[in-house]
Amino acid sequence: MTTRVRFSPAPTGYLHVGGARSALFNWLFARKSGGVFVLRIEDTDADRSRPELVDAIHNSLEWLGIDWDEEYRQSDRFEHYVAAASEFVDRGLAYRCDCSQDDVKARVGENAGYDGHCRARDVQPGTGVVVRFRTPDDGVTGWDDLVRGRVEFDNATLEDFVIVRSSGVPMFHVANAYDDLDMGITHVVRGEDLVNTTPRVLLLREAMGAEDHPTYAHLPLIVNEQRKKLSKRRDDVAVGDYADRGYLPEAMRNYLLTLGWGPKDDVEIRPIGELIELFDLADINPAPAFFDIKKLDHFNGEYIRMLSVEEFVERSRPFASGPDGAVDPGLYQRLAPWVQERARRYEEIPALIEWVVSGPPEPVEKDWRKVMGKEAVPEILDRIIERIDTVEWTSDALSELILGVGEELGAKSQLPARMAITGRRSGLPLFEPMAELERDDVRTRLKTARGRL
């Protein structure tokens, strides 16, 4: 039997790292097992769903290199869910209820669920009327979860939940159960925040006549530093934002995979093909995992350095701009090897190349004092300025000049020169990029620095 899995985002926001991770694990499993990966947009809640976000989800998935074999939209399939729900009513598996939420609260209190008040009241269709599923009073509903083992709920703790809103629109459980059955989904891989809805879906599915159910695998949640579920509100987690900041999709994908799972041989950073090969849902760690941006940065740096210089130039070019716009392609190409070794994210590139492509940056005050306060500095700068007009304009000659001055004076001359010319005490190599600057420009920078001492 070919495996069929699905990723079912609700288009109520941008794709975030938690969703991306779910999509990724599903995709990996499908690709590994030669199965089918279905993208199913769960947009039954018209009030909250925004159609334009579907495109954003597509884009983020594509960016991550996650492709899908089939796509559905639940809003196109309403009639099936409606039919399923009304059949439940006809068969006595569900019933109409006209209790308001306040009515229910008044009867059962703050902390209890619905009390089954309308089970036998034969409520007729009308405004404010919902349909509730009649849950069993005893017995248990459970499943063998691939990552958690046996999970069971006493049916007595399951209230008669709403399956059709008073607007007539079925709830997601119904759509979910119907579609998983109709689409022949064999494995459901999703976040742990959905475990509690699983017994409902199982019950619904059974009522629809299914004799079996998909294999479930509930992924551990990704949490923030407070150990809380990543949320779109508090946490900066939209996949698109990571793309904008210059993370590589392959790094993000690889990193996401090490959250809750890891290759047995401890080699974390490796080609996606190998990862697909090694991956197994049953090996997923059930404990929540912290999204560690520092480690992601490390992965990203590794992936950046893995690129050929040509690829790096090509892919990072959109980030390689100064205030004056795009950087000269030839110049960027020449600077690229040094940039590539230093950037952990593409967004760091402008700061790295600023002194070469858009004039002298304002010196960092603290670094300036530390470097330029040394006794030999005025003399170092004077001697460099003295010879700058006659030196051959090559990196070798410039290096010889500056280091030579240092030797004459028995002092370190590279750092003061760097500070004068780049405004920073660290960054790209000094001499090669310096040779890219105009002689007049360099002279001016040196004199400005000298005057500033």
Added chain:
RNA sequence: GCCCCCAUCGUUCAGCGGCCUAGGACGCCUGCCUUUCACGCAGGUAACACGGGUUCAAAUCCCGUUGGGGGUACCA
């Protein structure tokens, strides 16, 4: 409150009864390389939450405690 889940270095993954004086990675610290930084290289730091069992033997199995999280909607 009720239901469900989780528990190994600061973080993350490994460990599925003996190979563990617990391993890899990130971070952090040291040194080497280098007249910057980074890269690279060599070291170091640091954990089985607690208490009971079971067993010849437990990080690994069971129970409890504690701690954390998720759910508890006419959202998904």
